Amino acid sequence: MDVTVTGATGLIGRRLVAALTDRGDRVTVLSRDAGRARSALGVEAVAWDPVAGQAPCAALDGRDAVLHLAGAPVAQRWTARAKEDIVRSRVLGTRNLVAGLLEADPRPAALIAASAVGYYGDRGDAVLGEDAPPGDDFLARACVGWEAEADAASALGVRVARLRTGVVLDRSGGALKTMLPPFRAGLGGPVAGGAQYLPWIHADDVVGMYLAALDGDWRGPYNASAPEPVTNRAFSKALGRALRRPAVLPVPALALRLRYGEMSTVVTAGQRAVPRRALQAGHAFRHPGLDAALADALA
Numbered sequence: 001m002d003v004t005v006t007g008a009t010g011l012i013g014r015r016l017v018a019a020l021t022d023r024g025d026r027v028t029v030l031s032r033d034a035g036r037a038r039s040a041l042g043v044e045a046v047a048w049d050p051v052a053g054q055a056p057c058a059a060l061d062g063r064d065a066v067l068h069l070a071g072a073p074v075a076q077r078w079t080a081r082a083k084e085d086i087v088r089s090r091v092l093g094t095r096n097l098v099a100g101l102l103e104a105d106p107r108p109a110a111l112i113a114a115s116a117v118g119y120y121g122d123r124g125d126a127v128l129g130e131d132a133p134p135g136d137d138f139l140a141r142a143c144v145g146w147e148a149e150a151d152a153a154s155a156l157g158v159r160v161a162r163l164r165t166g167v168v169l170d171r172s173g174g175a176l177k178t179m180l181p182p183f184r185a186g187l188g189g190p191v192a193g194g195a196q197y198l199p200w201i202h203a204d205d206v207v208g209m210y211l212a213a214l215d216g217d218w219r220g221p222y223n224a225s226a227p228e229p230v231t232n233r234a235f236s237k238a239l240g241r242a243l244r245r246p247a248v249l250p251v252p253a254l255a256l257r258l259r260y261g262e263m264s265t266v267v268t269a270g271q272r273a274v275p276r277r278a279l280q281a282g283h284a285f286r287h288p289g290l291d292a293a294l295a296d297a298l299a
Helices: 011-022 034-041 080-104 136-158 174-184 202-216 232-243 253-268 276-280 290-298
Strands: 003-005 026-031 044-047 065-068 108-118 157-164 165-168 200-202 220-224
Touching: 003 011, 011 026, 011 034, 011 202, 026 034, 034 044, 034 108, 044 232, 065 080, 065 202, 080 108, 080 136, 108 136, 108 202, 136 253, 157 202, 165 174, 165 202, 165 290, 174 232, 200 290, 202 220, 220 276, 232 290
Parallel strands: 003 026, 003 065, 026 044, 065 108, 108 157, 157 220, 165 200
Antiparallel strands: none
């Protein structure tokens, strides 16, 4: 296949580009710094700032599909400026990508777009398939707008799939990298009581779902999370086992709010999201169990 990837220098983007090139696909990446992306990834790169204007047709014409992962980091203190960047990079950035698809000739047949389980908001222990309604907090509203812009490509005859990704297990980045120092020091433990559900997924399985969405006829939303979400308390215990360290020191919600502000709700809220549609499509997860997934991610 001939595909274009945005957000290619991020945690999942790097893995995804490597998986695509390993299987023989031709990859073009769209990046603010095309030179750095070309050097880091070893593929064709075209310059594009997602919030500055329309995606260039030179990187879209004749491609089989676009895999869209670009977006400002959510894991930062949510100042007014940061919240604006989070929304603009996703909502306006995706709108500008679809504007490029409109003028592409020939137009890519598929758009596989990132989203997040934050779409659902804080839902307690309710089991959340893809038909569950959205939440109404900041991140949920951002995800709703993000997905709506991606879905607008459907009116162009483009097949659109949206992957609502959970907490990605990869020791080189993301939430797991942040957790490792205190847990390795024996200072880890459940957060904000630990009863909230954590929809985790191994990085290999996120990549696997993007490839499945690309190769198959996936349309609409898919929860990119492992089949068995666990509570924060259970996850903390599993990480402690994997590191052979105690994991019993609780982290109060107040301490998180003082350090991270509103962003702390990403950790204190929970989504018991399950990948119903992927399982119904016959998709197989490489790391469906948490203990084995952590062992592999930490190896």
